[in-house]
Amino acid sequence: MIHIEQYHKVDSLEEAYRLLQKYETAVLLGGGAWIRTGSKPLEHVIDLKGLGLDTIIETKDSLSIGAMVSLRAMETHAGIRQLGGGFLSEALSQILGVAFRNTATVGGSIMGKFSFSDLLTPLLMLDVTLQFYDAGPMRLTTFLAQRGRLKDILQAITIEKKACRAMFKKVANTALDFSIVNVAVAIVEGRYRIAVGARPGTAILAESVMAWLDTVESPTEATWKEAGEKVVETIKLGTNQRAHESYRQQLVKTYVARGLKEVSGS
Amino acid sequence: MxxxxxxxxxxxxxxxxxxxxxxxxxxxxxxxxxxxxxxxxxxxxxxxxxxxxxxxxxxxxxxxxxxxxxxxxxGLADEVEKISEAFGIEGADQCGFCNPGIALALYALKAEHPEADAAEIKQYLEGHLCRCSGYQSQVKAALRYLGEAS
Incomplete structure (x- = not known):
């Protein structure tokens, strides 16, 4: 049993936000799937269920995904399946099993900034804006770069639809394991994007390599290989119980080069 | 509470x-x-x-x-009976510890995607560990169940 001292079932976002500010140690409950990753007793848990944050709204230009939408609902949504050739749905389908993804939510998976996340890395291939209750809109990249905990409520994420070809690669010991490392590569409106996650740090864009690739006029196989080498020079990779830094470097070099080749169609 | x-x-x-x-x-x-x-x-x-x-x-x-x-x-006795029968025919039933979970997953798969093929069944059943079967017989049983159910 998880030790929860006080469970707060709220009727509105206003009430949830007020309680979040009132209690220093308050924790928001999305799907509850990741709550067991921590071992500390929880003094105040604020449940966001039933507040209408569980819908996906698709327009011609964007997809707005409520923070309480399950990973499975996101994975199987027709509009999300079409993004970048379906790479985001494919990435989501590799997170544990269907039953787990029916519980875990988009909001919980983003707000945790989990280093092992197989959602954050592919999301970095897209133009994603987080809609917070108090802070309003915030780019995903800005949110990930922030240190410390943001005491705000994520209401939804908005993905802009853009011409995009993308791939995602998860490397794990078994289908049900966390990633040893994951890599996403894309061409979005003619510009390259590369992200690496489970480094073991949180997912990050290889911005300097992306900028360099945009300057290469006629990229070749050697360009993709060089890009892979540049990524491991610029992005910090480390060692933990899942893999050594040198192994991660080899994986990242290989999958960045393969990914660039794949999305460029060369 | x-x-x-x-x-x-x-x-x-x-x-x-x-x-x-x-x-x-x-x-x-x-x-x-x-x-x-x-x-x-x-x-x-x-x-x-x-x-x-x-x-x-x-x-x-x-x-x-x-x-x-x-x-x-x-609560799903009739449908579980059909799944059990398919498991029995295909030899997918050994110690039985994982069967209730897999049976419910197959019931949900039938509702969601009744024409699922072997690859889709395997993907849907990821997250259900079985230490006896090696999974092949369970996939065959699932195909039998879905085939008979559709």
Whole structure:
């Protein structure tokens, strides 16, 4: 049993936000799937269920995904399946099993900034804006770069639809394991994007390599290989119980080069 | 605190604690088809249906089931009988510990995607560990069940 001292079932976002500010140690409950990753007793848990944050709204230009939408609902949504050739749905389908993804939510998976996340890395291939209750809109990249905990409520994420070809690669010991490392590569409106996650740090864009690739006029196989080498020079990779830094470097070099080749169609 | 919910189409009002999982709540009330395996979102033996969708009972807080519809194999006897028959014919049934979870997953798969092929079945059943079968016989049983059900 998880030790929860006080469970707060709220009727509105206003009430949830007020309680979040009132209690220093308050924790928001999305799907509850990741709550067991921590071992500390929880003094105040604020449940966001039933507040209408569980819908996906698709327009011609964007997809707005409520923070309480399950990973499975996101994975199987027709509009999300079409993004970048379906790479985001494919990435989501590799997170544990269907039953787990029916519980875990988009909001919980983003707000945790989990280093092992197989959602954050592919999301970095897209133009994603987080809609917070108090802070309003915030780019995903800005949110990930922030240190410390943001005491705000994520209401939804908005993905802009853009011409995009993308791939995602998860490397794990078994289908049900966390990633040893994951890599996403894309061409979005003619510009390259590369992200690496489970480094073991949180997912990050290889911005300097992306900028360099945009300057290469006629990229070749050697360009993709060089890009892979540049990524491991610029992005910090480390060692933990899942893999050594040198192994991660080899994986990242290989999958960045393969990914660039794949999305460029060369 | 007390929660009121539907379990196998019957209304139940049970006491729970905020940190109690649905798995522990069900087993405390002798719903023992819902097995306790890893108790950490990995093995799938505690799968139940919440509003007709498979979820891991170890990962769902019981308090969040208020007002929801929960089904276990005890509540789906007719359909589980068909799944058991397919398992028997294909030799997919060994120790049986994982069967209730897999049966509920297949029931959900039939509703979601009745024409699933072997690859789709395998993908849908990822997250259900079986230490006896090697999985091939279970995929065959699933194909038999879906084929006969459609």
């Amino acid at each position: 007390k929660i009121k919910f539907m379990l196998n189409d019957r209304s139940q009002t049970w006491h729970t604690e905020p940190g109690e999982s649905l798995l522990d709540l069900l087993r405390r009330h002798h719903v023992v088809s819902v097995k306790k395996g890893c108790d950490g979102s990995t093995c799938g033996v505690c799968t139940v249906l919440m509003n007709q969708k498979p979820v891991l009972a170890c990962t769902v807080l019981a308090v969040r089931c208020a007002g929801e519809h929960i089904h276990t194999v005890e």
